[in-house]
Amino acid sequence: MAVVFEKTKMLTDTPFHYCPGCNHGIAHRLVAEVIEELGVEKVVGVAPVGCSVFAYRYFNCDMYEAAHGRAPAVATGVKRVLPDATVFAYQGDGDLASIGTNEIVHAAHRGEKLTVIFINNAIYGMTGGQMAPTTLIGQKTTTSPYGRDLATCGAPIRICEMLSQIPGTYYAERVAMNNNANIIKAKKAIMKAFKYQTEGHGLNIVEMLSTCPTNWGLSPIESMKWLEENMIPYYPLGVYKDEGAK
């Protein structure tokens, strides 16, 4: 019988631990497929602290598990020793947009030849649904039980908009995984973010709007709808910076 589909070799056979309806699985598969399709010889990934803390079990390449928020600094250290390797950091929004802003901002400023996959689901998943810097105004979480209050918590942080202002950022795009068309677009963005690195450019970041049905208290389908109705209007999809397209 003809083989019509095979799981990418860049993912191990370890079953994901992610909740039903979570978008990490899609994001992992897209990243792994892109790495395989690019055919790069050497690859090193850096996993974060958060829901994707076990990413080192899933990506079938040499991996690090970094401290909370520090993945871009760890990836910098790796890339400086192994300039021929394709190095990526995979981070969530608590990791990258809160505790790790210093590391991502300066990795971008240095123009590190890295690819950063940034999963934004507007909440802390692993610790059980606390307010993230990306949590929307009015959104209820376990640490914003009355809804995020603009006056005391400030507005949700828009990473792609912020990083695109940095001269060292080479490529920044925000995508979503809420339907097939967007998933195909997301894969193209990830491909670009990796390809640019192999061509010696950086920093490259893809922000992926994602769902968290467990901590949003919604079904997977309701979550997709919530993402479309609430997240995309505040976090518009699209290319924020693409030095390669100039």
Next chain:
Amino acid sequence: MALTLMKGSEAIAESAIRAGCRYFFGYPITPQTEIPEYMSARMPEVGGTFLQAESEIGAINMVYGAAGTGARVLTSSSSPGVSLKQEGISYIAASEIPCVIINIMRGGPGLGSIQAGQADYFQSTKGGGHGDYRLIVLAPASVQESVDLMSKAFELAEEYRNPVLIAADGMICQMMEPVELPEMQDFKIDYKEKPWAVSGEPESENHKRAIVNSLYITVEELDELNERLQANYRKIEENVVMYETYNLENAEIVLTAFGTVARICKASIDELKEEGINIGLFRPITIWPFPYEELYKVATAPGVKAVLDVELNAGQMLEDVKLAVRGDQKVDFYGRYGSHMPSSEEITEKIRQMRSEL
């Protein structure tokens, strides 16, 4: 080989390069800034990497990334900066990754001062970061000893897959002394010796997928890590202890001190010796592992009536000295807080006072 008059900071940096270190990640902080400054000029000359990180936190995490490849990697800082590095140091120790960290200690706590201090003894030897881990901690007392310990530090780090901390007070970094520098070593990552090293290569017969990690989520897995670490620490305690003794013969009092303070103690000892008073010195070079057994023997030797611990802090190594002598000898203490280096006259005076009460 000819002696060169060099500032401690520059001699330390050059000896790291000669030990095969080609990756330095740091951040400016007094009194160690001359180390990153020297590295920024020297690394490009030897094809190495100098990176001024965004913070000490950034720097230590770059060390984690770079050292995970098996390369010889160094970072340096001073007390408040080393506090910031503690998270990363705990991860590196737990991930069993070799690297060398330099702490040029200044006066604390808080922002403290920029002069020499020794008040990071607890931080250096008793943990520093979270969790049950240990660093091999070397405490040089001269520029030459710092230079000599540098390649030893990398070798120990690699042999035991554990970070090594060089804890030197600010004086070591700031003073100039004649030094003999070692020959340039040719260092290459040996993947057969370091199967854990990240290379990015696809999995093959020669390369098992490398995972640099400190997460052990189940009770059994974390137990296994901790048992492995503790077994390694026992091995280090057995094999790595280093110390110096001075004028122990017929000593009636034994001084204990580390780093620059030990040298000042030697001046007091020499001064008193001229009067026919014999005072000895026991100087741990490894402050972890601490030479407990060796100090016990010295402190309880016939004729020894007391131990005087001298430090540039409120009495930190003092606790280890007391543990070492197990109550079998009197232990007195003379200390100045960080930034206030004691003079040999002060120490001599303290010894005279002790003798009058013995």
